[in-house]
Amino acid sequence: MHRRTIHRTRIELTELGFGASVIGNLYRTTTAADSAAALDAAWDAGIRYFDTAPHYGLGLSEQRLGATLRTRPRDEYVVSSKVGRLLVPNEEPRGVDSEGFVVRDDLRRQWDFSRDGVLRSIEETLERTGLDRLDIVYLHDPDDHWRQAADEAMPALAELRDQGVIGAIGAGMNQSAMLARFLRETAADVVMLAGRYTLLDQSALDDVLPAAQESGKSVVAVGVFNSGLLSRQWPEEGMKYDYQDAPAELVARARAIAEVCEAHGTTLPAAAIAFPLAHPRVVNVTLGMRTAEQVTRNAQLHGSTVPGALWDDLRVRGLLRDGTPTPDHVPGPAAERSP
Template sequence: MRHRKIENRPVELTELGFGASAMGNLYRITSAQEATAAVDTAWAGGIRYFDTAPHYGLGLSEHRLGAALKNRTREEYVVSSKVGRLLVPNERPRGVDTEGFVVRDDLRRQWDFSRDGVLRSIEATLERTGLDRLDIVYLHDPDDHWRQAAEEAMPALADLRDQGVIGAIGAGMNQSAMLARLLRETAADVVMLAGRYTLLDQSALDDVLPAATELGKSVVAVGVFNSGLLSRDRPAEGMKYDYQDAPPDLVTRARAIAEVCERHATTLPAAAIAFPFTHPATINVTLGMRNPEQVARNVELHGRHTPEDLWDDLRAQGLIRADVPVDRPAAAGRGPHLDSEDARGRSSPCP
């Protein structure tokens, strides 16, 4: 699988990444065996970038990901986690977590973007994963915490990066406006953009993507199925869009895009994975993966050829914005493609 490099940082990501939220029992229980098998399948498919967070299952995802990677050569893979939600003892447990993860709530999340909170969070993540370092650390959903995130958390991460403790730093959010500010006003190298540069929403073209281009920074795209509406060949009523029931007009639009995809001998989910790479700032698409079957399907979808004239057709029909760039992923020297052998052993920034 091809690798792409975070601009101006010594970290390379495979084009497809493994999102480990389901390893934390997101929405339903995933067994430890199933979680490990999913990572094994991802590895066999060439995936070498794995993303997790303390938020995912109150640390369960980090525990499981670390265990699944334990016997792999550390220099061959990249791991990112996040800061901003410290896990602290829950004085009033109800038995089950209330934020979508099927786990006991002996711990609770506490917002904290202070310097001390960042350092404590990273230390706890390293303990849960058993890793000696993190390659990328993101601020996790700092929407309501701009001042502390920008003035305390990001400088703390920048110090760790400059000391060589972390390879790259950034933020992950469901909005693009604040991500653009973080790129422009802080030391962030890369942002994890959720759902704002997809076949149904190209609003990131107004802020974060031009910021990344101008400043020589990078974007990791997540949420490319917009919570499910773009995940099937033929979208149906009742499917989700941004965590809610999809409005009828969006279902109709998704169906129209699917029909164009079929005429170009591809499918809607394959095009959804390929689409973020139309912008040269995008270096990776990370997908949530629960089991080996999902992993195998996503690897196969990513590997399909997407004809460039598909985007031309979608532009011409007004189904995507006219200013979506022409699909030249390696243009202007950004996000260089590296084959697996060239990149092997160089995906980690630290010796």
């Protein structure tokens, strides 16, 4: 699988990454066997970038990811995790986590972007995963904590990076405006952008992508299916968009894009994966994958050819914003299948 380097670092990411939130029992239970099978399938497909966080299943995702990756050669893969939510004992457990993960709530999340919180979080992640190091560390959802995240957490991560303990640092969020600030105003190397540069939402063209271009930094794109609406060949009513039921007008727009994709001999999910990779600052698309079958499907979608004429057709029809990059912006094998 083709790799791209995080700008100004030595960290190389495969174009497709494995998002490990779902193996932390996001929304429903996933067995340990299914999680291991999904990770093995990802490895067999050539995926070598794996992303997790303490938040995902109150540590379960990190534990499961580490259990599988510890059996693999450490220099052959890249792992990222996140800081900002410490896991602490829950004094008032109710039985099940209240933030979308089907796990016991013996622990709870505690916001902490202090220097000590960052160091403690990394140490606990290494204990849960059993790994010797993290290659990338992101600040996780610092929306309401800009000052502490920028003034304490990011300098702490920069110190670890400069010491060679971490390869790259950044922030991950569902909004793009603050990510642009992290790129412009802090030592971040890369940001994880969720859902703001997709076939249905190109708002990142107004802030984070220009910031990455100007600062010479990189973007990892996640949420490219917008919570599911772009994940099937033919979107239907009742599918999710940004964690909520998709409005009828967005379902109709997604179906219109799907019709153009079919006319060009491709599918909506294949185009959704290919689209962000056309931008010169996007180095990876990471997808949440629960089963081996999902991994195989997504790897095949990523490897399929998306005709360049599709993107021009979508622009002409007003289904894709003007100003999105064209294929010749992307060097190497990715160019043929990117917009």
